[in-house]
Amino acid sequence: MTPIPASLSSPHLTEEQFGDLLTQSVAPAAQTPASAQAHLLDCEQCAAELATMRQSLSLFRDANAAYADTLLRSMRPIKLPTRRHFALQPAYWATAAAALFLAAILPMQMLHRHSALPERPVTATIAAAVPDSPVESDEALLEDVNREISASVPTPMQALADPTATSTTTSSSQTSTQRKD
Amino acid sequence: MVPANIQTFSLLSSGLSFGAAQERTTPFDDIENVVALYQPRVFRFLLAQLRDRDAAETLTQETFLRAWSSRDSFREDCSVPTWLIRIALNLARDHTRTGRFRFWKHASANAVDVAEVAASVPSREGSAESQLIAQQQVAHIMETVAELSERQRTIFLLRFLDEMEIPEIAAATELPLGTVKSHLYRALHVIRTRHSNFTTESAPKEAR
Numbered sequence: 180m181t182p183i184p185a186s187l188s189s190p191h192l193t194e195e196q197f198g199d200l201l202t203q204s205v206a207p208a209a210q211t212p213a214s215a216q217a218h219l220l221d222c223e224q225c226a227a228e229l230a231t232m233r234q235s236l237s238l239f240r241d242a243n244a245a246y247a248d249t250l251l252r253s254m255r256p257i258k259l260p261t262r263r264h265f266a267l268q269p270a271y272w273a274t275a276a277a278a279l280f281l282a283a284i285l286p287m288q289m290l291h292r293h294s295a296l297p298e299r300p301v302t303a304t305i306a307a308a309v310p311d312s313p314v315e316s317d318e319a320l321l322e323d324v325n326r327e328i329s330a331s332v333p334t335p336m337q338a339l340a341d342p343t344a345t346s347t348t349t350s351s352s353q354t355s356t357q358r359k360d
Numbered sequence: 361m362v363p364a365n366i367q368t369f370s371l372l373s374s375g376l377s378f379g380a381a382q383e384r385t386t387p388f389d390d391i392e393n394v395v396a397l398y399q400p401r402v403f404r405f406l407l408a409q410l411r412d413r414d415a416a417e418t419l420t421q422e423t424f425l426r427a428w429s430s431r432d433s434f435r436e437d438c439s440v441p442t443w444l445i446r447i448a449l450n451l452a453r454d455h456t457r458t459g460r461f462r463f464w465k466h467a468s469a470n471a472v473d474v475a476e477v478a479a480s481v482p483s484r485e486g487s488a489e490s491q492l493i494a495q496q497q498v499a500h501i502m503e504t505v506a507e508l509s510e511r512q513r514t515i516f517l518l519r520f521l522d523e524m525e526i527p528e529i530a531a532a533t534e535l536p537l538g539t540v541k542s543h544l545y546r547a548l549h550v551i552r553t554r555h556s557n558f559t560t561e562s563a564p565k566e567a568r
Contacts, residue, residue: 197552198545202519202526231559232552235497236520238481239505242498243521245480246472247404250413257399257421259391259428 192218192225200229201236387440388431395424398441401522402448408517409452411472411506419455423448438531445522445532449514456510474502497558504554505547512547515540 192200196215219226388394402423407416426447427434434443478499483491505513511533518524518532530540 194545194549194552198541198548201548202544228552228556232555235501235555238494238498239501240521240523242477242481242495243408244404245482246477247407248400249480250407250417251400251403254403254417254420257395257424259395259424 191222192229197225197229201232386431386434386436388427388434391424391428394427394440394444398444399424401441402444405445405517405522406448406452407472408505408521409514410455413472415455419448419451422451426451439528442524442528442532445518445524446534449532453510474499477502497555500554500558501551504551508547508550512543512550515543516547516551519544 192215196212196218199212200215200219219229399420403416403420406419406423407413410416410419423444427444438446475495478495481491481494481498486494505516508516514533515529518529519526524532526537526540526544529535529544530537533540535543
């Protein structure tokens with residue numbers, strides 16, 4: 180790197196001093212080197228140049244900031260992800276893997292349990308449930324209906340047909356027990 | 361020989377510490393807040409650096425998305441805005457290195473117009489003539505800044521637009537402090553020389 184040339188005329192501030200003064204524009208004046216401060220008090224040219232440069236740089240910053248702020252107002256909002264991205268969380272991955280595992284294992288377990296049960300005599304049950312022929316089953320049904328209709332006491336009322344029957348039986352049995360004694 | 365139960369315990373505790381590291385909170389977890397605080401700053405820098413509205417907008421968005429997706433690597437060795445500017449700088453560097461950018465740089469309809477920026481100079485108390493001079497000064501500095509090398513321009517903008525301190529600039533650019541100062545002084549030297557020429561030229565016009 181080539182060295183920075185000194186100021187245009189040696190009695191004035193060097194480039195480095197000038198740069199220091201400009202970059203320290205925000206910092207308190209106490210940080211400015213004493214020699215540079217003393218020179219600024221004596222040299223109107225350097226003081227004026229420094230003031231103009233500071234003003235121009237301040238205008239540059241303000242203009243750019245104002246322009247950017249104007250554009251920002253019409254800028255589309257930033258598309259942000261959700262706070263904790265689902266796909267990036269290891270805990271969610273573990274839960275999802277466990278759920279998948281259970282979903283795969285449970286049906287297999289149930290299937291295995293079903294296959295382990297003893298085989299029922301399916302054919303015999305079906306044979307018992309289904310009558311030989313529809314005609315015979317119809318006749319049997321009709322006979323049942325006839326029996327119900329022709330009965331003196333309907334089936335639901337049979338328990339009330341002879342209310343004394345039970346007590347008589349009980350007392351007679353008691354009597355017989357006493358006689359044995 | 362380490363007993364089996366101690367080995368199991370150490371494995372478990374290392375697993376727990378790994379889990380804790382995974383759950384470490386960063387300022388970027390609340391990304392909405394980070395965006396609200398720093399979007400204007402990042403956009404302003406990218407706009408001045410690239411001088412392209414669309415590119416600045418896209419890269420601003422990309423900066424925050426990158427910051428969020430790589431938030432676990434934020435070690436808090438620098439401030440949040442410095443880290444964001446570092447990401448923005450890397451993105452801008454990648455962007456300007458593409459041939460497409462170089463082609464569109466001069467032809468783009470979204471290119472920032474110097475006169476438009478200069479016209480944004482806040483009107484302070486003063487005559488219309490002084491306002492015009494201020495606009496010319498801004499336009500002149502902008503043109504000079506555009507001619508600086510990429511590194512000089514970046515450092516100049518970080519100091520005089522973003523108002524970052526020299527150590528912060530060094531952290532954002534990942535350059536040594538001395539290098540940052542050297543580039544900054546060079547940039548200032550160029551700007552100062554052109555600026556004095558400009559003020560000398562414009563002084564007689566003002567006198568007239």
